[in-house]
Each structure stands twice: as C-alpha cells, then as structure tokens.
Amino acid sequence: MSDLRLKVSSNPHVRSSVTTSQIMAAVVIALLPAAGFGIYNFGIWALIHILICVATTVLTELLYELMLKKPITIGDMSAVVTGLLLALNLPASAPWWIGIIGGVFAILIVKMLFGGIGQNFMNPALGARCFLILSFTRIMTDFPDIGDGLSGATPLGQIKAGLPVNIMNMIIGRTSGTIGETSMIAIVIGACFLILLGVIDLRIPGSYIVSFVLFIIIFSGHGFDGAYISAQLAGGGLMLGAFFMATDYTTRPITKIGQYLFGIFLGIMTGIFRIFGPSAEGVSYAIILGNLIVPLIEKITYPKAFGRGGERI
Amino acid sequence: MFMARYTFTGGIHPNDGKALSKDKPIRDYLPQGDLVYPCSQHIGAPAKPVVAKGDHVLRGQMIAEAGGFVSASMFSSVSGTVKAIEPRRVVTGDLIQSIIIENDNEYKEVEYSDPVPLEDMTKQEIIDCVRNAGVVGMGGAGFPTHVKLSPKDPDKIDYCIVNGAECEPYLTSDYRRMLEEPEKVVSGLKCMLALFDNARGIIAIEDNKKDCISLIKSIVKDDPRIFVKALKTKYPQGAERQMIYATTGRAINSSMLPADAGCIVDNVDTVVAIHNAVINRQPLMERIVTVTGDAIADPCNFRVHIGTNYHELIDAAGGFKEDPVKIISGGPMMGFGIFELDLPTTKTASALLCLTRDDVTAFKSSACINCGRCVEVCPGRVMPKVLAECAEHYDNERFVELGGMECCECGCCSFVCPSKRPLTQSIKSMRKIELAEQKKRAAMAAASGEEKK
Numbered sequence A: 001m002s003d004l005r006l007k008v009s010s011n012p013h014v015r016s017s018v019t020t021s022q023i024m025a026a027v028v029i030a031l032l033p034a035a036g037f038g039i040y041n042f043g044i045w046a047l048i049h050i051l052i053c054v055a056t057t058v059l060t061e062l063l064y065e066l067m068l069k070k071p072i073t074i075g076d077m078s079a080v081v082t083g084l085l086l087a088l089n090l091p092a093s094a095p096w097w098i099g100i101i102g103g104v105f106a107i108l109i110v111k112m113l114f115g116g117i118g119q120n121f122m123n124p125a126l127g128a129r130c131f132l133i134l135s136f137t138r139i140m141t142d143f144p145d146i147g148d149g150l151s152g153a154t155p156l157g158q159i160k161a162g163l164p165v166n167i168m169n170m171i172i173g174r175t176s177g178t179i180g181e182t183s184m185i186a187i188v189i190g191a192c193f194l195i196l197l198g199v200i201d202l203r204i205p206g207s208y209i210v211s212f213v214l215f216i217i218i219f220s221g222h223g224f225d226g227a228y229i230s231a232q233l234a235g236g237g238l239m240l241g242a243f244f245m246a247t248d249y250t251t252r253p254i255t256k257i258g259q260y261l262f263g264i265f266l267g268i269m270t271g272i273f274r275i276f277g278p279s280a281e282g283v284s285y286a287i288i289l290g291n292l293i294v295p296l297i298e299k300i301t302y303p304k305a306f307g308r309g310g311e312r313i
Numbered sequence B: 001m002f003m004a005r006y007t008f009t010g011g012i013h014p015n016d017g018k019a020l021s022k023d024k025p026i027r028d029y030l031p032q033g034d035l036v037y038p039c040s041q042h043i044g045a046p047a048k049p050v051v052a053k054g055d056h057v058l059r060g061q062m063i064a065e066a067g068g069f070v071s072a073s074m075f076s077s078v079s080g081t082v083k084a085i086e087p088r089r090v091v092t093g094d095l096i097q098s099i100i101i102e103n104d105n106e107y108k109e110v111e112y113s114d115p116v117p118l119e120d121m122t123k124q125e126i127i128d129c130v131r132n133a134g135v136v137g138m139g140g141a142g143f144p145t146h147v148k149l150s151p152k153d154p155d156k157i158d159y160c161i162v163n164g165a166e167c168e169p170y171l172t173s174d175y176r177r178m179l180e181e182p183e184k185v186v187s188g189l190k191c192m193l194a195l196f197d198n199a200r201g202i203i204a205i206e207d208n209k210k211d212c213i214s215l216i217k218s219i220v221k222d223d224p225r226i227f228v229k230a231l232k233t234k235y236p237q238g239a240e241r242q243m244i245y246a247t248t249g250r251a252i253n254s255s256m257l258p259a260d261a262g263c264i265v266d267n268v269d270t271v272v273a274i275h276n277a278v279i280n281r282q283p284l285m286e287r288i289v290t291v292t293g294d295a296i297a298d299p300c301n302f303r304v305h306i307g308t309n310y311h312e313l314i315d316a317a318g319g320f321k322e323d324p325v326k327i328i329s330g331g332p333m334m335g336f337g338i339f340e341l342d343l344p345t346t347k348t349a350s351a352l353l354c355l356t357r358d359d360v361t362a363f364k365s366s367a368c369i370n371c372g373r374c375v376e377v378c379p380g381r382v383m384p385k386v387l388a389e390c391a392e393h394y395d396n397e398r399f400v401e402l403g404g405m406e407c408c409e410c411g412c413c414s415f416v417c418p419s420k421r422p423l424t425q426s427i428k429s430m431r432k433i434e435l436a437e438q439k440k441r442a443a444m445a446a447a448s449g450e451e452k453k
Ligand code: SF4
Pocket: B377, B378, B379, B380, B381, B382, B383, B384, B406, B407, B408, B409, B410, B411, B412, B413, B414, B423, B424, B427
C-alpha cells in the first residue's frame, strides 16, 4: 500500500461540474433562436455575417495569444459569444467586411488589451457596435427592406415619427432592424433557457425593463398606453440588450443590490435616449454608459459581512 | 425575518454521497497494532505526558494531562505498554510529540468512580467531569469542551444547541449515532442544560434525516426544555455561526463567541462524550468514524478506539476496490487531504474518505469571469472573488477592510467557481498570515504597555 499515489490539496476537495466553457456554450445555445429567426427574416446575408463575426473573434483571440505566447483561451467559448452577439447587432444589409472590423475591434481593443476574459470594463460586442456606428454611421443605421413595403424603417423609427406599427409583427419579429434584435419571442425563449440553467437571473433584466416602462409612462407623453408600451418593449434592441448584454458577467456589478441599481440605471438611460435623444434607439449607449459606472456601483454596494449587519440580504 | 429561520443565506448542495454508508450500523472495531496519541489533538496548550516508556497502562488511564485551562487530557483506549514517546505525523502533515502504546489485546480497564445521579451534582462537579474526561469538540475544531461550558455569565446562556446537521457530504457518523443511541444524545444535552438555568435545549438536524428527527422528537416530547428543529439540508448548515443563525436568528461575527449570543453549540459525538463523562464517569476513548468513498470496498461506520492507525480502518472496511487518488481525513469540503495512511485516528477525525477521482486536479483553473457565483453562495456574506484578489496581492489592509476575517473557510466559493479558482485556499492563507500578524501586534502592544509601566 506504500505505492499509493495520493494527491494532496487544500480544502474543498470537490468541485461543482459547471465550467466556464459550459456557461458560454449555454449562452451560445440561448442565442440560437434569435440567430435562427434573423436568418429566416433577413435571408442568407444574416448567416454570412454571423459566420464572419464568429470566425473573426475566435481567430483574433487565437492569433493574439499565439503572437504573445499566452495560454490559448478560445476553448472557453467566450469569443464565440462575442462574435455571435456582434453579428446579431449588425444590419443584414451591411457589407461583408463590417464584421471583420467589428470583430477585431471587439476582441483586440475592448477585450484582450484590457487583459482578456473577466478584465474588460465594456461589453466587447457592444463596444464594437458603438465603434461601428460612429465610424460607419450610414451603413450601421440603414436597415434592409424585409418585403413589408416599409423600405427598411424600424418600428422604433416609425413610432418616433408618429406612425402606426403592427405590434404582433414586432413581437414575432417580422420587422426590420439588426439581425438578432427583431424577434422578442425568440430572445425570450433563449433567455428562459438561461434562467432555468441558472446562468443568468432576473435581477438585471427585470429591474431594467420595469424601470424603463415606468420611465416611459411618466415621460413619453403617452401615459399608460398599452400599445405604445408594448411597442417600446418589443422594438429595437431592448430585449436582446436586457437579457444578453446587460447580464454580461464581466461588465455588470457583482453585488446583488448593485445589479438592481444597474438595471434601474439602464432603464432610465434607455428611456432618456429613446424619448429625448435624436435617435430612436438607445439600448447600446445606455448599457455602455452603465458599464462605465459599474466600479462605482460595486463600491457603494459592497455587502456587509455576516454577523456585521449583513446577514439578512 | 421569520422566513430566514432554520437556515441561512448562501450555501450549496454538493453531491452528498451519504448513500454509501448511511444504512451501515455502527460496528465496533478493535485495534490490532500500536496506538498513537498525539499530545496536541485539540486547540490550546499541548497535553503533558504523565507516563514514561515501559510503563504499563490500563484502558481509561490518563496518559497525558491538560497543559493548562485551555487544553485537554488524554487517556489510553487500550491496555498495554508505553512503547515510545516521540514525534509522529498527524493529518495536517505536522510532526507532533505522541505517546505510542503497544496493545496487549486484553482491554483491562481502570475502575471508574461510582456514578452520581445528575440531580445530585453541582455545576462545578459536572464541568469537572467533562474536564477530567478530556472532552473536546469532536466535529473538527477540537476546542476543549469544559472551556465552552464555562462562559463568563452562565445565566446569560439561552440555548444549548446540539449540532446534528452533519452537512458535510459523505459523513454519516452523527446520523448513525442519533439513530442508534438517541438516548445518549438527549442525556448529554441534559447534562449541559443542568449547567445553564435559563437555557433551552435545541437538537438541530437537517431535514434529510427525517428518521432521526422523528425518533428524537418522540424521546424528548415530554421534556419542556428540549426542542428538535429540522433545518434545511444545505452545506454549511452545520457551521457554528450558520447553525446559531438558523436555530435562533442570532448572528455572530468572527470576533464573537457563541456564548456572546447566549448560545453553546456542540456536535453529536461531543454531546455523547459529555454523557459518558458525566453519567458514566468514563473518559473520551472512542469516536465514530465513517470510512467511505468510491474506492472503499465496503463503506462502514466504525466505533473506533482513538489512536487506531488509519491503515487498520481501511482494511476493516474491506480495503480498496480501486486505487484511490485522494484520501481525505474528514469531509470533502473542510477535511484534510492526506498523503499517507500511517496516521492515527484523533479525537476530531470524523471520517476517512477515499476517492478515485480528484476534482481539484481534474480541472485547470482559469481567469475569473466575474460570474458572481462565489458571492451568491458565501455564507459569510463577503465577496470571495475580491478577497482572493487581495490575498494574491498580499494586500492585508484591504483584505481585512472587506471582511476577509469573516470567512469561515467552508469551501463553498471554490466549489461553485466555474473557472475553478482556488478561492478558499487563497483566502485561508491570507487569514492565517493576518491572524499571526494580529497576534504579533497584540504581543508588541502588551510589551510596550509594560515598558510604560
Ligand atoms: S469566502 Fe470563506 S466563508 Fe465565503 S464561501 Fe469562501 S470559504 Fe466559505
């Protein structure tokens, strides 16, 4: 028995089976309904953008790590998530190279230069989207005609212009917009999957959506108008943003109370951008602004330890 | 507030593995080889040997006396000859001065003093019985029990809590004990209650042990002072601070003792040891040890003579059916990984767990993704991720400021981390460093205070 080869380590000696790559894989799976609907809605170009974006983000991370002789981390699947999210935030009518520029920017500038996974202060996909909007405004705000005779007007644009919208189409997603944002149903199905798996919870999306609704009831001038509220909820990037981008682990507060504050901040900012801003959209900017104040939120919501007043959270 | 009763916030549900040994009745195991008694198997000053090489000892005879008030005596669990007094290795890997006794297999026992009914004993006599029996906290901490039973203000103790949570996966020793000898548990608690006039007794059991709960309930139903509380099954329900919070709603921090919140907590084996000490006048010589894990041929619960070699216990459980990769003294969450089996069973050894797979080395640790799982499960309500970062940068000040000393080293954070970061390990080492430094500072302050005088 003296030939026993025993491993010794500090406690605990058991680990849960959940790993980072599993979590990221779950997010990818949860995004598939939205991606699938995007392909159905916008055609083959949606698929091409998705493939280009994912290939670019994964390759950028791989090449960067190879060049700097760092450990290869593409196995954690987070680059795939970034690529997919970026593609879902592009208009299908954009030229093919837009995903390459966006993907390199997302991984190289927003993620890797800040130290890789867990270190970036801004959601890479959103950072890249905003960069693209600023640099290629026309391409990024020109949405394809999906054959509904509206020549590419997004429902939010129509609402802003005071035109009527078809709410049923908005909920299903038969409207124009970016590849992955149009179908509320597809996004919510994916989100439910993540919530059931415990990958995300409702703290941020819930407080985000509730505070946004309250904000537009008070400030939009439409009051408690059910049709207007549903149109605002189903339109634009709100659902995709609330469930998949505001919940990004790295760039949201880690404290529970902080997460509620973060959601409320996003709700208010989105309301301000959408109602008082020049553009009909506001989710991306709201989340990026939110990302920037995360350190502050975490600082003021640091929990009290058990037995030091913090036992009842 | 009321909702928070019977449990605590945070915690995890690891695979409990108890099915392996849960239905195995306690078996007596008689040691064959030499017995080893490390002089320091409790918190406090080491015990001082009172026998010499060559002495003949009886079972139940004192072989080392307490080295101070916070210390505990040791007794031989067999009759035989003192073979040596020399340093031996213990589960932590340290070499500790130990008394080695060659077993003559006759089990000749000393004569114990005649039992006195509990009603006729004074409080001091009860405490002396516990003290003279060398009883310590047998759940793992090893704090001398007579010290716990002598708080500054006994009238301020409102609750005596028997910790029957047994929340560590794989362990079934307390479960078997409560099922097979419930009267001893209740009797031990009554001895404790005799010390504290204003106290009520609580026997707290996790609700995965329904049979124990109903059995003990039926025994204490006529006792107005004793209550059974079913706790939610969740790790670390049996951690002292979480136990007190779950049963009484009182929250204590790292700088307080349970007595500060009017509570005395002892685990099942300890309470039975109190019963043996007070009612039977017998010293602490045995404990229940679960020998289990998927590498063990026949997982068992043994009544083990303290000092028995771990090799013997493995053999008694049918040996290995598969080569173990990891052996743990204690439970998988808080136990010690050991690298050899030539170690003695001590007063605090609750289990010997042999696993064919080591989760810790099976996963590679990667960068933190800020997922918040560690924060969610931490029963200390601190932020393991941030504390581990402070620890990695040796930033004592921030570590303490952010509540690092409130960590109870339960291991939940490392367990859930999807990036498999060794959070508990980092935090634990930092706590050790900080505790040592606090001691140093206190000593220096005391020294400079004396100079001024
Ligand atoms: S920080 Fe300490 S108390 Fe909190 S989960 Fe980790 S080991 Fe347990």
